Amino acid sequence: MTLTVLLADDHAMLRSGMRAIFETQPDLQCVAEVADGRAAVSEVARLRPDVAVLDIRMPKLDGLGATEMILSDPANRTKVLLLTTYDSDEYVYRALNAGASGFLLKSLPPEELISAVRVAARGDALIDPSVTQRLIARFAVSLAPPPTPPELALLTAREREVLQLVAAAYSNAEIAAQLHVGDETVKTHVSRVLAKLGLRDRVHAVAYAHVNGLVQGRR
Amino acid sequence: MTLTVLLADDHAMLRSGMRAIFETQPDLQCVAEVADGRAAVSEVARLRPDVAVLDIRMPKLDGLGATEMILSDPANRTKVLLLTTYDSDEYVYRALNAGASGFLLKSLPPEELISAVRVAARGDALIDPSVTQRLIARFAVSLAPPPTPPELALLTAREREVLQLVAAAYSNAEIAAQLHVGDETVKTHVSRVLAKLGLRDRVHAVAYAHVNGLVQGRR
DNA sequence: AACCGGGTCCCCCGCACGGGGGACTTCCGA
DNA sequence: TCGGAAGTCCCCCGTGCGGGGGACCCGGTT
Numbered sequence: 001m002t003l004t005v006l007l008a009d010d011h012a013m014l015r016s017g018m019r020a021i022f023e024t025q026p027d028l029q030c031v032a033e034v035a036d037g038r039a040a041v042s043e044v045a046r047l048r049p050d051v052a053v054l055d056i057r058m059p060k061l062d063g064l065g066a067t068e069m070i071l072s073d074p075a076n077r078t079k080v081l082l083l084t085t086y087d088s089d090e091y092v093y094r095a096l097n098a099g100a101s102g103f104l105l106k107s108l109p110p111e112e113l114i115s116a117v118r119v120a121a122r123g124d125a126l127i128d129p130s131v132t133q134r135l136i137a138r139f140a141v142s143l144a145p146p147p148t149p150p151e152l153a154l155l156t157a158r159e160r161e162v163l164q165l166v167a168a169a170y171s172n173a174e175i176a177a178q179l180h181v182g183d184e185t186v187k188t189h190v191s192r193v194l195a196k197l198g199l200r201d202r203v204h205a206v207a208y209a210h211v212n213g214l215v216q217g218r219r
Numbered sequence: 220m221t222l223t224v225l226l227a228d229d230h231a232m233l234r235s236g237m238r239a240i241f242e243t244q245p246d247l248q249c250v251a252e253v254a255d256g257r258a259a260v261s262e263v264a265r266l267r268p269d270v271a272v273l274d275i276r277m278p279k280l281d282g283l284g285a286t287e288m289i290l291s292d293p294a295n296r297t298k299v300l301l302l303t304t305y306d307s308d309e310y311v312y313r314a315l316n317a318g319a320s321g322f323l324l325k326s327l328p329p330e331e332l333i334s335a336v337r338v339a340a341r342g343d344a345l346i347d348p349s350v351t352q353r354l355i356a357r358f359a360v361s362l363a364p365p366p367t368p369p370e371l372a373l374l375t376a377r378e379r380e381v382l383q384l385v386a387a388a389y390s391n392a393e394i395a396a397q398l399h400v401g402d403e404t405v406k407t408h409v410s411r412v413l414a415k416l417g418l419r420d421r422v423h424a425v426a427y428a429h430v431n432g433l434v435q436g437r438r
Numbered sequence: 439a440a441c442c443g444g445g446t447c448c449c450c451c452g453c454a455c456g457g458g459g460g461a462c463t464t465c466c467g468a
Numbered sequence: 469t470c471g472g473a474a475g476t477c478c479c480c481c482g483t484g485c486g487g488g489g490g491a492c493c494c495g496g497t498t
Contacts, residue, residue: 099356123352124351125348125352125354127351129344132345132346133320135358136315136344139354156445167426172485181445181446182446184448185446191488194486195487202486206425206429210426210430215426375475390454390455401476401478403478406456409455410456410457410458414457419456420456
């Protein structure tokens with residue numbers, strides 16, 4: 001089974017270089033070459049290649065925009081590999097968000113470009129190692145639980161419980177009902193929480209709880 | 220400059236296989252072979268190899284635990300490559316959180332294992348393509364901006380501005396000072412915001428703003 | 439026995455807040 | 469030209485909230 005590839009880059013020389021690389025592989029067929037993003041989008045829609053190799057820097061529509069347009073159309077099953085000279089973080093995040101199957105630097109050895117096309121075609125993905133390192137770091141922090149501020153240890157269990165409810169925007173009366181205690185008790189707890197955390201009022205408490213991850217609204 | 224490698228796997232046969240692979244490379248030296256995670260940790264601390272290749276499944280301490288121990292010790296500069304037979308998502312996330320430089324399947328071709336060691340040694344990272352695909356999907360959702368609720372479009376620019384400040388726990392008077400308007404004006408804006416968003420009071424507004432990503436407290 | 443931290447409940451007081459009105463200006467589109 | 473939307477400012481009024489006291493009970497420590 002042969003894989004069809006579309007090449008998009010505004011440098012004709014680079015395109016022919018890549019085409020030459022692919023032609024060494026009997027199962028890879030370069031079905032189109034385009035020089036800008038808009039042409040890439042329309043040719044992908046017309047030819048439905050297995051893989052589109054897009055440069056990020058292109059006239060009219062850059063590779064990221066083209067990726068987004070291609071992948072947002074459910075009729076397309078084309079996988080997108082993005083190529084770039086510089087690996088700006090912003091590019092990477094946007095590319096991955098758009099659903100690209102690869103983010104590679106142009107310094108990639110030819111045989112790895114070939115393997116990348118095969119990887120993308122079978123639905124897997126790959127990212128240049130120099131980018132992966134930072135991606136992991138970013139991913140780790142995005143998964144890491146927010147650091148618990150030390151002053152939170154000053155609170156008793158009951159006070160933390162009340163703080164959670166305050167953060168959920170419940171009024172004192174509502175909290176009292178949920179905890180089956182009097183509302184005067186809740187007022188006492190809230191006052192202690194505010195004093196211990198150095199917060200002015202419950203509004204600050206709500207903000208504090210949210211920025212410190214005491215409320216898991218999605219994430 | 221030669222790179223030193225530590226191998227950790229509970230199967231002697233697999234270890235000798237990998238050692239044989241590395242011995243084809245004059246600049247790679249396999250300085251230790253261990254059969255469990257605890258030995259891996261202690262030998263890494265003793266020998267300080269450039270790269271440790273750890274199996275995930277190991278007696279006494281698994282590869283993930285060993286990774287965490289190795290990388291949490293700042294005295295170690297050893298990079299960690301994790302090898303596994305099955306690519307469970309949980310493994311991957313934990314490995315990346317611990318700061319591993321690679322997450323590879325044992326089905327990896329020998330030459331790619333060699334290249335992976337070199338990649339890790341120079342501080343980059345790489346992830347098996349079959350895992351990368353799912354990682355991207357997960358990463359994309361963790362980066363995706365929270366869907367903006369439609370009712371937010373009802374607000375005028377000024378009202379959104381005020382909402383931002385309310386969310387930052389400013390009082391009406393403080394907001395008035397920041398916007399150089401009277402506090403009665405702010406009250407009007409706040410009232411309109413509450414009415415348009417169907418919120419009871421500013422406390423709900425703060426919670427609303429945070430859960431809807433109008434405040435970027437980290438993330 | 440005395441002590442203390444945590445939890446519960448109570449009173450008073452000042453005030454920021456929010457609802458419900460109204461009013462004026464500017465600007466833009468019908 | 470006449471609206472209407474947006475922004476600004478004003479008054480009244482009720483109330484939830486938070487500070488400042490105090491009180492009681494319970495469990496554990498000293």
